Structure formats: structure tokens, C-alpha cells
Amino acid sequence: MSQEYTDPYELRRTVLVAVVNNEADLRRAASEGWYRIPQRRAPRRVGADYLAFYQTGAFGSRSEARTISYYAAIRRYQLLSRAELLPEEADHARADEYYFRIEIGPLLRLAQPVAAATFRRLTFMHTTLERLLRAQDVTELKLEGEPFQALWNALRANRLRPLPNRLAGEWPVDIALRVRNGYLGIRLDESSDMREASGPLDRWTILRIPESRVATDLAGCLREVAGALVDLGGSLDAKPGREIVL
Amino acid sequence: MSDHLMANGTRLRLGFPVKVLGVSGLRSHDSRRWQNKPHLSVSLVYLRDIFLYLARREIRFYRMAGQLAPYLTHPDLPSFHNQIEECSTELAAIGDMARQQRVRLTLHPGFYVRLSHPDPALVSRSSLELAAAASLLDGMGLDASSVVVIHVGGGGEEAPAALDRFARTANLLPEHVRKRLVLENGDRQFGLRDVLWAHRRTGIPVVLDTLHHRCHNPDAIPQLDALKIALATWPGDVRPKIHVSSPRTAVRTLFRDGKARMQMPLPHQHSDFLHPFEVIELLQAAVSARLRSFDVMLEAKAKDVALLRLREQIGKYAPQLLGHVV
Numbered sequence: 427m428s429q430e431y432t433d434p435y436e437l438r439r440t441v442l443v444a445v446v447n448n449e450a451d452l453r454r455a456a457s458e459g460w461y462r463i464p465q466r467r468a469p470r471r472v473g474a475d476y477l478a479f480y481q482t483g484a485f486g487s488r489s490e491a492r493t494i495s496y497y498a499a500i501r502r503y504q505l506l507s508r509a510e511l512l513p514e515e516a517d518h519a520r521a522d523e524y525y526f527r528i529e530i531g532p533l534l535r536l537a538q539p540v541a542a543a544t545f546r547r548l549t550f551m552h553t554t555l556e557r558l559l560r561a562q563d564v565t566e567l568k569l570e571g572e573p574f575q576a577l578w579n580a581l582r583a584n585r586l587r588p589l590p591n592r593l594a595g596e597w598p599v600d601i602a603l604r605v606r607n608g609y610l611g612i613r614l615d616e617s618s619d620m621r622e623a624s625g626p627l628d629r630w631t632i633l634r635i636p637e638s639r640v641a642t643d644l645a646g647c648l649r650e651v652a653g654a655l656v657d658l659g660g661s662l663d664a665k666p667g668r669e670i671v672l
Numbered sequence: 673m674s675d676h677l678m679a680n681g682t683r684l685r686l687g688f689p690v691k692v693l694g695v696s697g698l699r700s701h702d703s704r705r706w707q708n709k710p711h712l713s714v715s716l717v718y719l720r721d722i723f724l725y726l727a728r729r730e731i732r733f734y735r736m737a738g739q740l741a742p743y744l745t746h747p748d749l750p751s752f753h754n755q756i757e758e759c760s761t762e763l764a765a766i767g768d769m770a771r772q773q774r775v776r777l778t779l780h781p782g783f784y785v786r787l788s789h790p791d792p793a794l795v796s797r798s799s800l801e802l803a804a805a806a807s808l809l810d811g812m813g814l815d816a817s818s819v820v821v822i823h824v825g826g827g828g829e830e831a832p833a834a835l836d837r838f839a840r841t842a843n844l845l846p847e848h849v850r851k852r853l854v855l856e857n858g859d860r861q862f863g864l865r866d867v868l869w870a871h872r873r874t875g876i877p878v879v880l881d882t883l884h885h886r887c888h889n890p891d892a893i894p895q896l897d898a899l900k901i902a903l904a905t906w907p908g909d910v911r912p913k914i915h916v917s918s919p920r921t922a923v924r925t926l927f928r929d930g931k932a933r934m935q936m937p938l939p940h941q942h943s944d945f946l947h948p949f950e951v952i953e954l955l956q957a958a959v960s961a962r963l964r965s966f967d968v969m970l971e972a973k974a975k976d977v978a979l980l981r982l983r984e985q986i987g988k989y990a991p992q993l994l995g996h997v998v
Contacts, residue, residue: 440697440699465765470721470724471697471698471721471724472717472720472721473698473699473714473717473718473720473721500714501709501711502711502713502714503713503714503716503717503762504713504761504762505761505762505765506761524765526717552697554697600728613728614728
């Protein structure tokens, strides 16, 4: 199953790392050639040349647990309701929700599985085939200059529970945090006076953080998030113990 | 000047074509060769990822890749011909997303679309290509502002004959295709007067390309007048668009057969970034003249990066325009 790639063009191909937390999904990917991602919770980038699978601790004592051991070429995408995707589970509570059905080629086994020694909880990750084939730990997969990931990790390190890719009215926010009576939405973009002012959104308070600032002043960004959380009555998900220091 | 600018309602949206250069890894379409079975569904997922980027940058005008549906009309590859039907749900979803984000989408098929060519086979192929482009936009459920930009084309002979053939062929196109078309003035042939002639015979609105107009303006029509003339060709309920670019001014080093060769800049070549003062002058003139709102497709090699830089420059050098430009 293992396969070495030496073609430099191939190495520049992109990879979406998905999190698999049950055996049935991986078995389906191997035998039926597809994997699903809920449209509502899909990462900012779904498009990629390859799909890699991070197998969580749910795979127990198997050697692949907490590693990326398999990947496959992406062939097509489809948007289907859960009921269309899994007709045997038509009564499911989310039967009407839409999913990306990602059609993939045969699973390939990495010659060197990528372990998650320091990370225990991963979200979707975008990387390159070159990094996937050479990495020893998932931390090496991260692409430089990903402010989203940096802020996300920092919020989690501060015991907050960020939610990715939510819609605040008509506009997507990059990160959402639950607060009393609503959400704090964080948009990572370069703010500018030329923006159209967006109207008040029910239950949403929007905080804009320039992407460039995440790289240069992460602590300041966290203080700004913390200040907004205090104003809004605190995060409903913050665990006691370690809080963001204002 | 400032009060006058702010008092009127001219709004100008800036857009960019196809490639995203501001972040790495965002693809505009599935560019795999036919042997690897590329598919529209993959392009649409790439497009979805681009939309999220556009939302972050608050860019509301974007030209999609001409090859969004790979090999869709290739005569020798029939297995690719049903991609639009196969992706009806995905097309509708991406159209919904564009509407939610209020992004105007357009298409600009390749140079091989030539409705005026003397070769009937080439004309037939061009018509097929345009029908496919219109079907894509229809499949997304996009309104009449999502247009397909074409050139007169021609086959190297006299312009009047080519123009006449263009008008006759365009008028034979199905209504749902023809109503999507807009016609751009050329940089060597088919200037503003010619495309206006075609407009009068076909009803196809005119997209003014300001650089083309500077390169080929045999009637010496001033730019602002040209802009007014072009905008007037659009229906009242469809927001017009124009193309703006700056000519390359730097020397280029070309490598051919292992040898380096210096190439002097040619006026019709696009530069990496826009000349800020020229663009500001044009936008200010449009606002001062209280022209109807229109969209500006920035054809610069630095794509979205050029757009973002121009925004900054407008803020710095012409802050009075800020209320008018998005």
C-alpha cells in the first residue's frame, strides 16, 4: 500500500486533513471510496487534491490511533442531504442537512505515519503533499502564515471553545464563541474604512481582527477577545482555571 | 469637490479576475488534464473556498475561470458534456452563496470564441461555448448582472464584414444565451464605434475596456465620454461593468532556448498593479459626473493583491472617494 512520491509537481499538491473518529467512516472511505463533511461545519477550505485521515483516540490501541496513516486522491465533490447520503439513517435528526460527499481514489498508506504527539484535538487542517509525506508530527503540517490556526490554537490553549465557520446573518465569521444571549463572531480580515457598515445582527457581536495582527501581536488579539467576552457577560464555554489574562 | 462627491449616489465596486494571489493554495478551477478526469464539482468547491476569501476581504465582484467546467464542450470527450446536469445541486448552492454574499459573478470565455469568424465550424463551436457559459450562470440561478464578456473576434479580414457576421450570428443565438452577452472593445481592431454599431444591431451592451480604448481610439473619443457612451448601452436594471488596467511600463527579460532577451514594454500588456492616479482620476471623474453606478473589473496581473493595494491607495490619495468605492 505504501507509495513514494518524488515528482516535485505532485509534491506541491494540496491536502485536506480530516478527522475520523469512528471505524465505520474509515471503512466506508476504503471500500466505497467516499467521505463526508457537513456543509455547515466545513472548514474554510474544502478544495484539495488529496484527503488525509487523522484517526482519533477512538481507534483505541490500534497503531493508527492518533496518527495520519492514510490518504487518497480526491476525484469529485457532491452536495447531498444526509438522507441521500445515508438512506439507511433517514430518520436521523440531521437527515435534511447538507454534506459534502467527497469521492476519493484508493486509500494509500503513508510510509511514515504522521503522529500527533502534542496535539490531542485536531480540527480540519490544510497542508501540502510534500509536508504530509515528510512530516513526523502533525505540527509540521501547519502552513506558515495561517492566522486562523494561530488564533484558534491560542483560544483553545486559553480553555475557550471556539466554533469555526458560522454564518452571522449573511456573512461568515471565522471563529465564533458562545456568550450570554448569543455569540461573539471573530472575522480575520484587514479592516478598512471602505467597508460598508453591517447592520446589527441578532445575537451576534462581531469583532474584526486584522490577519496581520495575529502574526505580530497575538497577545494583544487575545486581550481584545477577552475584553469583548467580558463586555458580553463571558464565554459560556470557558473552563474554570486558566483564563485569558487581561 | 469633496462635498460634491459625497452628495451623489454613484457607487463603484472593484473586482478582480480568476486567480487569487493574496493567499496561497486557493485554486480557481480544476485544471487537471482530461486523463485525470477533472470535474466541474471540484471547480465549484474551489469556488466556494474563494467565496469565503472574498467575504473576508469584502470583495463583491469576481470573474470566474473560463474553464470552470473542464472540457465541457470538447467534441472528442463526450464523457465531460453532462457536467452541468451532474452538478445541478452544487451549482444552485454556489449561486445561493454568491447571492448571500452579494458577489457579482461574471465569465470571460477564451479568445477562441469568435462569432464573427468566416469559418462556420468555428462559429458553431463558439456558439456552443457561449451556450455552455450561459447554462453555468443559469444553473447558479444568477440574475442578469452575471454576464459573459466576448470580443468581436474576426478572421483577419476587413472589419465591416466581420462586424456584420458578428451581428448576424449573435442574433441567431438562443435568447437565454444572447441576454447574457456583453461586448468588449478591442485594443487593435473593433474600437468603441464598432462595438456600438454591433450593440445597435444586437442589443448587446458594451463593456468599455479603458486600456483598449487608449490603444485603439481612432475617433479620438475622450475617456469620460467613452465611459458615458458605454454605460448608456446597458439596460436600466442591470448594473454596467467596465474593465480597467494599466499598461506595463517595465522592461521584461524573456528566456527562450536558454537565451535571455530583453523585451520592451508593450502598451496593451497589463501591468502587475494599477496606476493609482490614473484610476483615481477615472473614478473621480465618473463620480463627479454623477454617472450611474457601475462595477470595475481590475485587470492587473497581481489580481486581488492589486485590488487591495488600490483600495489602500484610494484611501490615502483620494479619501473623498471612499464613500463611493467598495
